Ligand code: B16
């Protein structure tokens with residue numbers, strides 16, 4: 199097999215927590231009177247919580263201290279976590295679960311590579327606790343995408359070299375991270391039209407065929 203492991207981004211690939219991130223950041227931006235829209239939101243995909251806040255505050259006239267910024271990020275996270283309470287296994291798209299099961303049956307090891315510090319809670323809500331062979335997330339990294347750290351850790355947790363793993367992403371920052379780490383990438387959504395993406399997909403269900411053709 200060309201690949202041994204497949205590393206999945208979480209937000210925007212496995213599930214649509216991106217809509218909750220947007221709602222939570224929008225609520226925070228409204229509270230502090232800062233302009234925020236879907237285009238700015240697109241720049242936050244795959245980017246850590248504090249780095250996302252810095253992007254949002256580009257539109258602010260006020261300069262915030264580090265302590266104030268930490269409070270703002272904590273407020274956003276509380277709003278976000280409340281929104282996550284609505285999630286159930288029904289929010290795991292069936293084509294995602296079927297694709298993951300097929301890849302497991304094909305013999306691939308599957309990992310998560312997400313910037314989110316809420317990864318394990320989200321996987322639990324989706325009914326995927328214990329499903330993945332390895333999890334690398336915001337709790338085990340110090341540098342966020344486009345730095346490759348989260349994917350390098352995921353590959354190390356699986357026990358594979360980057361060249362033996364495929365990264366599946368929806369964000370340009372994630373594709374850049376994969377390239378920087380020496381991984382091939384497959385992209386959906388925004389990442390499907392990005393020139394650095396190796397495999398451009400219409401849907402996640404394209405994956406089993408792509409990886410089987412590489413066998
Ligand atoms: P949290 P991913 C990323 O998840 C999100 O795309 C990004 O919008 C978010 O800021 C980041 O996680 C951190 O999330 O606030 O939950 O720690 O795409 O890398 O799975």
Ligand code: MG
Nearest residue numbers: 207209210368
């Ligand atoms: Mg993502």
